[in-house]
Amino acid sequence: MAGLTAPLLGLQKKSLREQALSALRTAITSGELAPGRHLVETELSEMLQISRGTLREALRQLEQEGLLSAGPRGRLSVRHLDEKEIRDIYAVRAALESLAARTLCELADRQHVTESLHAAIDAMGSAADGTLEERIESDLEFHRTLCRLTGNETLLHSWESLEGSIRMSIMFAGLEKGVSNMSVDRHRDIVAAIDTGDAGLARKTILEHMDSAAANLVS
Amino acid sequence: MAGLTAPLLGLQKKSLREQALSALRTAITSGELAPGRHLVETELSEMLQISRGTLREALRQLEQEGLLSAGPRGRLSVRHLDEKEIRDIYAVRAALESLAARTLCELADRQHVTESLHAAIDAMGSAADGTLEERIESDLEFHRTLCRLTGNETLLHSWESLEGSIRMSIMFAGLEKGVSNMSVDRHRDIVAAIDTGDAGLARKTILEHMDSAAANLVS
């Protein structure tokens, strides 16, 4: 957990709360804070060098993101996912992203969407030879872009609320399994489907992509 | 705003934070705290008779639920929805609930689902002659039940995270418009579709229901 010790000093652009939030999220989704681990407020606040009050605000947010689960007397621990929960998370993710795909097909300014998606694909191509972490990041960035381009802030926000759970799913299943269907080609198919403007096809492509992703994770 | 003054005394089952959360959520979705209104921490903490620290934890959660928007220097104000945002919220809601409908069709224990849904419909029938607020509550309870019965905790949680925004949408559009398509018959159609076990039909029924609900709100 050495990575957690005072990673907040310097870069004072964001509030301590936001920095703590990022640090904790990273620590959890990277496995540094293992599932099931009990979190002690005084311990964390000391590690992060922030006060408990500030820390607690961050914890409340993580709790709502589903990364932490509350036990008796408010004791927090890192959430542990079983296979059913991973499938459930991916079912919701699929519903959100299929909405994104459908929306993009019906959008007025398709030109901009196409360009942005191709740029995102190119970014994935650059990361294809990178580490597992880099490939995961570029994959998530692609899917986040999918949601962002719809212009539906609520959709993007819902997806981002789920992002932590998605990352935990990948972590839980093992990074190797997690990246197994993050190939650039797979994503090219998605972009191609959206490019056709056929909402039904785009939706179907996304759903299949998510199905296979979920299947890879729990198999 | 008199309703906000110390509504927390008594019922000490939940923590002050949770009570404040409920009180604020109700105040916002009931219009007691109007959209665009600036929230001052010291002011609110005095009204609710809780400390700022405790209040801030509740505010962070409301912020993530999309009921509050943060301005410069962390200034919070009650979020204001325009028509596009309402449509966007309902698009996400439709995606979540159509997933629920599909899932319920493919569930093993259909018997329990059917019974629970009919019970929910009956509850709506009892509230049909009640006040606008009661009808809205029973409607939301029906849709929440839809999500809960899937057994997908993530889906339920995502829906509940959106519930505040849904309530704001209804508020914003005016309660009369909001309840216009909350008839018991409309919901019977949904239950009937799920009863058939035809996932495609159930999804289609929900989507139409949501489309018409959204159309009513913004028209």
Add this chain to the structure above:
DNA sequence: CGAACTACGACTGTAAACAGTCGACTTATG
């Protein structure tokens, strides 16, 4: 008269202290 400058007030960000509760360990008691 107007522009810059200063002093004040209003809030949020952050920290530190206080209070209450549950569990574990110890001790007394039959």
Add this chain to the structure above:
DNA sequence: CATAAGTCGACTGTTTACAGTCGTAGTTCG
């Protein structure tokens, strides 16, 4: 020896106090 009472320690819930910042109104100087 087993059980019940009591004590200690560890945490969370909550409050109070302090620091920093931005806007604003009033004031001075050109």
